[in-house]
Amino acid sequence: MDYSSDKGWHDARIIPYQQITIEPSAMIFHYGQTVFEGLKAYYSAEGKVLLFRPERNMQRLNQSNDRLCIPKIDEELALQALKELINIDRDWIPKAEGTSLYIRPFIISTEPALGVHPAHQYKFMIILSPVGSYYEEGIHPVKIAVESKYVRAVAGGTGQAKTAGNYASSLKAQEVAEENGYSQVLWLDGVEKKYVEEVGSMNIFFKINGEVVTPKLNGSILPGITRDSIIHLLKHWNVPVVEKRISIDEVYQAYKDGVLEEVFGTGTAAVISPVGELYWNNEKVIVNGGQTGELSMKLYNTLTDIQLGKEPDPFGWVVEVEQK
Ligand code: PMP
Numbered sequence: 001m002d003y004s005s006d007k008g009w010h011d012a013r014i015i016p017y018q019q020i021t022i023e024p025s026a027m028i029f030h031y032g033q034t035v036f037e038g039l040k041a042y043y044s045a046e047g048k049v050l051l052f053r054p055e056r057n058m059q060r061l062n063q064s065n066d067r068l069c070i071p072k073i074d075e076e077l078a079l080q081a082l083k084e085l086i087n088i089d090r091d092w093i094p095k096a097e098g099t100s101l102y103i104r105p106f107i108i109s110t111e112p113a114l115g116v117h118p119a120h121q122y123k124f125m126i127i128l129s130p131v132g133s134y135y136e137e138g139i140h141p142v143k144i145a146v147e148s149k150y151v152r153a154v155a156g157g158t159g160q161a162k163t164a165g166n167y168a169s170s171l172k173a174q175e176v177a178e179e180n181g182y183s184q185v186l187w188l189d190g191v192e193k194k195y196v197e198e199v200g201s202m203n204i205f206f207k208i209n210g211e212v213v214t215p216k217l218n219g220s221i222l223p224g225i226t227r228d229s230i231i232h233l234l235k236h237w238n239v240p241v242v243e244k245r246i247s248i249d250e251v252y253q254a255y256k257d258g259v260l261e262e263v264f265g266t267g268t269a270a271v272i273s274p275v276g277e278l279y280w281n282n283e284k285v286i287v288n289g290g291q292t293g294e295l296s297m298k299l300y301n302t303l304t305d306i307q308l309g310k311e312p313d314p315f316g317w318v319v320e321v322e323q324k
Helices: 027-031 054-067 075-088 164-168 171-179 225-236 248-256 294-307
Strands: 002-004 008-010 034-036 039-043 049-052 100-109 121-131 142-146 184-188 196-199 203-208 211-214 241-243 260-267 271-280 283-286 318-320
Touching: 027 100, 034 054, 049 075, 054 075, 054 100, 054 225, 075 100, 075 121, 171 184, 196 203, 203 225, 203 248, 211 225, 225 241, 225 260, 225 271, 225 294, 248 260, 248 271, 248 283, 260 294, 271 294
Parallel strands: 142 184, 142 271, 211 241
Antiparallel strands: 002 008, 002 121, 034 100, 039 049, 039 100, 049 318, 100 121, 184 196, 203 211, 203 260, 260 271, 271 283
16 A cells, blocks of 8 residues: 555555565665564464454554654554455465464655655555464573663654664664573663663563562553553453563562562563573573473463463454455
8 A cells, every 4th residue: 555645545455475666765765764563363273363452553553653754544444454465365374383474564655855854655565474383392481681782762762663773773782692692682771771671572571579560661662462461461360460660670689589580571473482591780690490480381371372262362352354
């Protein structure tokens, strides 16, 4: 679908995956005015094709649009288009457990112009790709390095939008962490480098002395859909959960006091990713003996079972893609 100032969003169409023509002076190449989303379609235990809270992805796309000065899309129309795209050939959705069809809606500014201003032309595209299971060898804890040098996002910046620049600014830290044997970095706030924000492509939770804590959304953290779902589930189970500002020193102190019980990341790809080690201040903070915690496992099993239609869906999160 294309956008121009005179016509608005127009010319929605489904075409085979192919190369597209964009001018070298298109603003996307120079000023990064772009937003994207990521979600999955998968087969349920009963052979239905399901999506998980897809309306949330469309809402978040529009929130990102707002921050990046990109014209809003019609959320319902986008969701409808996405379903039609999936229905063109359901054979592209892999059937093995944990596998899915990854869906990537995104918008780029295509106006050929060299001055810095919100573009007058855009393209909204949705591409699909089958993906394998995140946990081919079963759920296992990851090692994460707390980032003390680089910053991903600052208050008032674009941290809460799903936009390319946030990921570009993350690459260097990610590269260094990987060289040191860590799979992702845990970002701290961009001002004091003290308060915990999120992991590369996940939100983060700490279970401290029986209470689950996750950083409060502050404008520089992506409002994860899995994060929101986990908070709902914990409340539903009457497990104490709070969204608040939490410093890395508090996390470290909890570890020293022996009450840092579990740490886990949440995101569409992994659903729940237990953290077995946090590297901070030249020290390896080993969480739960480096093993997957009981709550992390229960959350993973429950959420994936709800997503797969194996467990009741008390919150109405799962959306079926009906066959035409
Ligand atoms: N933070 C960042 C920076 C991400 O890229 C993602 C993945 N979309 C998340 C958090 C988790 O968000 P969600 O649960 O919506 O996938």
